Amino acid sequence: MNATKQKILKVSLELFSRYGYSAVSIRDICRQVQIKESTVYYHFKNKQAILEELLARFEQTAEGMMSRLEQAILEEQERKETLPGTEKQNGMYEGFFEQYLMDGFCNQVMRLLSIEQFHDKNMQGLYDYWMFERPLGFQEKVFRLLMEAGILEKSDSAYLAVKFYGPIFVYAQRWLFSGSLSEERKNAFREAAYGYVKKFFREMGEAKW
Numbered sequence: 001m002n003a004t005k006q007k008i009l010k011v012s013l014e015l016f017s018r019y020g021y022s023a024v025s026i027r028d029i030c031r032q033v034q035i036k037e038s039t040v041y042y043h044f045k046n047k048q049a050i051l052e053e054l055l056a057r058f059e060q061t062a063e064g065m066m067s068r069l070e071q072a073i074l075e076e077q078e079r080k081e082t083l084p085g086t087e088k089q090n091g092m093y094e095g096f097f098e099q100y101l102m103d104g105f106c107n108q109v110m111r112l113l114s115i116e117q118f119h120d121k122n123m124q125g126l127y128d129y130w131m132f133e134r135p136l137g138f139q140e141k142v143f144r145l146l147m148e149a150g151i152l153e154k155s156d157s158a159y160l161a162v163k164f165y166g167p168i169f170v171y172a173q174r175w176l177f178s179g180s181l182s183e184e185r186k187n188a189f190r191e192a193a194y195g196y197v198k199k200f201f202r203e204m205g206e207a208k209w
Helices: 003-019 026-033 039-041 048-077 086-099 104-116 121-148 157-177 183-204
Strands: none
Touching: 003 026, 003 039, 003 048, 003 104, 026 039, 026 048, 048 086, 048 121, 048 183, 086 104, 086 121, 086 183, 104 121, 121 157, 157 183
16 A cells, blocks of 8 residues: 555544544644645545545454454364363453454554544444444354353353453453553553453353363
8 A cells, every 4th residue: 555545544543543533634634644635635535535444444354353253163163172271261362352452453443433423323333333242242152152062051142241241341441442552551451351251251160261
């Protein structure tokens, strides 16, 4: 991709995720990129086009990540394996934590969606889907797999998904979506989230963990 176009997208997302889409102008973007407005319009029809490309890239990235996690679940099921140890257990969530919640690009887009959900129904729908519907759907599949394998007793997988994801969401809001996405804050999230995953399944009665 053209380096200037890439920089426009990068700077735009940084500004949108900090101040909100509506509060940022083309002039603000140009000032940060250090280009003329005509250069922006060479690459993008308008500010909305910049936003649409950012969202399209985010959905492609996030969908790819979620699809890989779901494929991993199916492969575990086919091999009759069910996350038998702590290392594999944490590995199942590593993609979601490291490549999604803590990924710089994805994190900024979700901050943007968090701001704009109050001003735009489409953004509200995207925020709900990527912060709740898709992660909860993934977690439901994990619980169904564990139940089918006899590791967990038959129960309401949707309820368990909410029970499991609630604290993860709280940890993410506390350390990943407020303030800067620093290594210190990432490490605080890792300590809380990975520790919680172990504790949750231990309390669910999984003897192997």
